Amino acid sequence: MSQPSLDAVVEPDETKGTLRIRTASVSDVESLSIYFTSLSTTTRNKRFMGARADLAVVAAECVAKAGHPDRFTLLAELRQEGQSTIIGETLYAYDAASRHGDFAISVADVFQRKGVGLKMMSAMERHASDLGHEMIAAETARANAEMRGLAKKAGFEDTGLGDWQSVHLAKRLSR
Numbered sequence: 147m148s149q150p151s152l153d154a155v156v157e158p159d160e161t162k163g164t165l166r167i168r169t170a171s172v173s174d175v176e177s178l179s180i181y182f183t184s185l186s187t188t189t190r191n192k193r194f195m196g197a198r199a200d201l202a203v204v205a206a207e208c209v210a211k212a213g214h215p216d217r218f219t220l221l222a223e224l225r226q227e228g229q230s231t232i233i234g235e236t237l238y239a240y241d242a243a244s245r246h247g248d249f250a251i252s253v254a255d256v257f258q259r260k261g262v263g264l265k266m267m268s269a270m271e272r273h274a275s276d277l278g279h280e281m282i283a284a285e286t287a288r289a290n291a292e293m294r295g296l297a298k299k300a301g302f303e304d305t306g307l308g309d310w311q312s313v314h315l316a317k318r319l320s321r
């Protein structure tokens with residue numbers, strides 16, 4: 147029987163570690179802050195849609211409501227020789243007014259394009275569906291090719307409601 151927080155265990159190619167996707171708890175705040183600090187400026191700016199200097203505060207916000215029924219943070223953690231390193235995160239929150247979930251995601255620069263983002267998206271969708279949520283929506287910069295590519299591969303569709311700068315994407319979850 148797996149631990150309740152465990153979403154997926156896989157062997158990422160080209161690394162000797164094990165990738166584990168799990169929900170974050172308040173004890174992860176320091177590691178998450180270190181993770182955000184380690185991101186390149188470009189990745190960080192895309193993740194937060196602008197510059198953020200207060201990364202310890204951001205990390206604390208991500209885990210502050212751990213256990214809240216309508217939001218969660220997933221961490222992608224690489225385990226190598228007994229050491230765990232966060233290499234990706236996804237923050238998910240449900241908006242009761244618009245009746246859909248919203249999310250933000252990042253993967254550490256050197257681990258991008260290895261399938262980690264897609265695995266976190268699948269884990270996020272499973273979690274959201276388990277919570278009874280039926281729709282996930284996202285807004286991303288039109289120029290963000292990697293996020294648009296990831297969303298498309300995950301089955302999100304362009305709702306057509308964006309403008310010249312942003313794209314609005316949505317996916318209905320099957321139960």
Ligand SMILES: CC(C)(COP(=O)(O)OP(=O)(O)OC[C@H]1O[C@@H](n2cnc3c(N)ncnc32)[C@H](O)[C@@H]1OP(=O)(O)O)[C@@H](O)C(=O)NCCC(=O)NCCS
Nearest residue numbers: 192193250251252253258259260261262263264292295296
């Ligand atoms: C977006 C992001 C999370 C994707 O994570 P990732 O682990 O690199 O994505 P994956 O390896 O799972 O890629 C899955 C698919 O997404 C698409 N994709 C990923 N990177 C891409 C890129 N640079 N250009 C075009 N498509 C891309 C591809 O279709 C890819 O499948 P393929 O490799 O079989 O072609 C990562 O690029 C990132 O952290 N970007 C900066 C933060 C950000 O922009 N977040 C979104 C706003 S919150």
